[in-house]
Amino acid sequence: MDTLPPGASGDDAAPLSPADLRELYSLMAAVRHLDTSAIAWQRQGIIPGYAPEAGQEAAQVGSGYAVDRTRDFVFPTYREMGVARTLGVDMVAYMSTHKAIWHGGLYDPLESRLAPIQAVVAGSVLHAVGWAHGQTLSRPAGASTEHTTGVALAYFGDGASSQGDVHEAMNFAAVMKAPVVFFVQNNGWAISVPTERQVAGGSVAARAAGYGMPALQIDGDDVVAVVDATRRAFAHARQGNGPVLVEAMTYRRGPHSTSDDPGRYRSLDEEREGAGEDPLERFRQRLLADGIADEEFFAGALAAARAEEEQIRAGLQALTPRPGAEMFDLVFQETTPALQAQAASWRKESEHV
């Protein structure tokens, strides 16, 4: 499905150079390696839990690649590690949420342009609309929209698309013509429930028509297609035309989380069949065939991914719990007497431990 009007232009729709393509591969390789390692870290007891994303590298890296960090803002759920890495977020700070150091992560959302991680999956979709509406309100009267408007990129999945907030968000955004790109990673599964038991109407993209919003349903395992679609969507929204929905069809190859047992709801054969070709391997073959990268490049990308993963692991292992006082200090901008009293009492009582 492609109901996005043609004619989107500007940097957002510029073609990818060979250097861009190699960078995309390196990012996907780094994300794959880090994802695989994070599962191992959970098994090794370095982190208590993790939400794997193997198979979604193309969707995440490709969409994140379209973001202009000088003006756009990204609203993730809890399975957007690949997006975070693509945006250049401090990955130790990002992974700290999986180490149970601080809900939302330790990265700075304003500097990184990535809102805090959170688990009420449709909640942040409305935040994206509010932030995007703020860009519209901030625009001086009569100013050109092109190259001035920040676009909000809202991530959610097929499961979250069942929640009312997603529908309220789409309606609000369309009514307000807010510059939002709704980026759906339809990975086939909402924990144990497959898309056909989750999404009525055939697809999430099909719903966009009801809100008068253009939509693109794309091969989410083809990173080039994802970059292209997201850039087109950004260009459309940036030019003041309102929101766009992109539904990237992909597959969650592993469990929902490190606590999940997919064997209870699908067989390995079904998994292999549903997953299709590995997006990383598929892109590698394409780069080889097009003469854009060679084996030496791929070996280098893997080595860089390994080195990066080791650094992140070391950083994560060195990361100690935040001081307990922060529990009280960060609730409000202006604290309250009751909180101060509770903090004082906590300090007094914990000194005996």
Place this chain on the structure above:
Amino acid sequence: MSSFTLESGTVDTPAASTVLSMQQALNRALDEVLADNPKAVIFGEDCGRLGGVFRITDGLQAKHGEQRVSDTPLAESGILGLSVGLAMAGFHPIPEVQFDGFAYPAINQIVCQIARMNYRSRGRLPMPITLRVPSFGGIRAPEHHGESLEALFAHVPGLKVVSPSDPHEAYHLLKYAAARPDPVIFLEPKSRYWQKGDVAPEHGGPPTGAKVMRPGRHLTLVAWGAMVARCLQVADLAAEDGIDVEVLDLRWLKPIDAEALAASVRKTRRAVVVHEAPLTSGLGAEVAQLITQGCFDTLKAPVERVTGFDVPYPSGDLEDEYIPNIDRILFGIQRVLEYRRG
């Protein structure tokens, strides 16, 4: 980190005051907030052209423009979720939910998002949101148009809760709330919207903490919102029988001014908490505990509560039976005055 300092107030002398209804006082406060703070934006269902079903935002869109005061689609979660994103973009949202009962569809955004974003982001994404909620009963409204949500909101970490009792308080508390860097749930007693009173340009005391609305010696009536006026009526009636009642307007339901509570009850040695909300786990229990903690040695009787009942909010015809009335409050006073140990 700054602190929300609680300073209790007393009855202040209005200087060059104007007589306004609470609706007019709130409208004036919002007008001034919009004029003073270019980042303040007002929105909700029917807030724009109509001026809100209670006309609290009357004329504000015409004066400040459609960007600053706007109508939203009919979806409370959407309105509050929009507020979060706007706050993240540096705005000071002042959303309205049309009636208290319609805050329920937005609970997820209020509790899981607005209340936590400052914490979740380690202070990088403050939520300077003032959520206006026409609250409580007393206007014979249909179901879901009269609810007392204060205990629910006060229980949520990350939220502050305030309720004005008269036009003067409404004007100053709303201006103060809208200048805070944290989320404030502003509970407007809709049964008092049309009551007039003196509104002085200066508050005459701090807009934080509780406020003694009437000093007295024999017992303290603790109330907030619409119940303050009723308690003042009760105090007048009790005075005819020689009972000198102090009326304390709690104003801030979170943070609660525990010192003002203790100071008042250490003086009177008896207390009755009056609220419209159901009894069980209501805010009266919290107030009673704070009084017990602050005044156990001086209390002459257990703290009494006169409240709504543990029933779904009843239809208009039963409303007068549900909301604490003068007789029930007088019985509460009698119970604490006649209490004898063992």
